[in-house]
Amino acid sequence: MAAHDFRTGMHEYLTKLSYKNASTEDLWASLGVASGKPVDKVMTTWTKKMGYPVLNVSAKQSQEGSSRHITISQTKFCADGCDKPYKDYLWMVPVTIATKNNKSAASIPLETKTSTVTIDNIDPNDWVKVNPGSVGFYRVNYQSDMLAGLLQAVSDGSLDTRDRIQLIDDVLALAQAGVGSTVKVLELLSAYANEKEFTVWETLIGSLGTLNRLLSNTDYHDKFKKFAENIFTNIVKELGWEPRPNEGPLIPMMRSMLLSAYGHYGNSNTISQAKSKFDNHVCDKETCHVDLRSTVFSLAMKHGNEETFDQLCKLHSKSASQEESVRLYRAMGYGQTSPLCKLVKKTRGHVIPLPYRTKSELKIVVHYLPQLLTPARQADNIDFASEERAKEVEEFFTANPAASVERTVKQSCEAIRLHAQWLGRDKEAIKEWLNSKS
Structure with missing residues (x-):
């Protein structure tokens, strides 16, 4: 329906029924008359059924x-x-x-x-x-x-930006539901190696993250990480680390986002660069550009040790802005078990209010409470994919009830079981495909 037809229909509806009772069907009728289209037939099927x-x-x-x-x-x-x-x-x-x-x-x-x-x-x-x-x-x-036939259109950019985004979203959702194949998802994502648009990269990184969590406990996870790393090679090489004169406002955001993903998937050069920039920043040799700090801090912590953690704490104590404090806390959350335990103890009562007795229980708490330091790990952002894990989470929160996260826990357990079904369906096909590409 054209904008003019919509305005005409709304005017007719409001004028005809002013100071009178109206029903939904009256609105559909007015819009239908204005547009000459069967609005009532279309909208009745959409508003009186669940889903799509x-x-x-x-x-x-x-x-x-x-x-x-x-x-x-x-x-x-x-x-x-x-x-x-x-x-x-x-x-x-x-x-x-x-x-x-x-x-x-x-x-x-x-x-x-x-x-x-x-x-x-x-x-x-x-x-x-x-x-x-x-x-x-x-x-x-x-x-x-x-x-x-659409893969080439993705690769050469002849498919519009919104269509390139929708294609990723649809193919991934259908694979999760068991309607499509995860191998189709991998084939599609590999066609985006020459992508230039920020919004498409956002969707692409989110989809790779979903697959990364799904496969995180498989024996071919490293092959998937290498596959994901290769997708970023061209664009990271083009953007580099340093800001350039007169670049658009989305470029610094895209640079940080892509370098972070590239590093987290294991690119050794990116990790080395991040550590070097972190050391220079800590020693006041060269201040890290604010647009890159989240990337530099998180990669340094992920591949660092307790000394790295203590350095982040010192930076936090000197921080004068809330934005910088949040950035540092999130980076701390990328630490391995020992510094992460230290962080939880340090902030106890403010970030993670539940008791914990063992490291495995602590890991569950860190994964599932919404008040986390790392980027939100909600029901769609988990790396468990087995019935055993779902039961482990349920048993932990049964023994340690927390009303504020009850719904999140239920959603998370449902997501774990859906991921388990997904992995059970496609794990062998995924493994075979990744082996063929390595």
């Missing part, structure tokens, strides 16, 4: 001359993959389709479970993207050959 659909785009593409036929079907998207209770769910989905050379190649209202769309004036080698611009509230599940 996933559109399965068939790989069986039939090319006839310059036309291509594509089959699209809809089902309810469920994060746990259990959609059987919702087989009868049906939305009226406004589907738009773009191709390499036509951003508005086709548009249909999907009212049935399955429909076939004909796209005219398309080359046999052109890619097809459903939901261009990410304006539709649904996920898209591309089968292998269609996704393969």
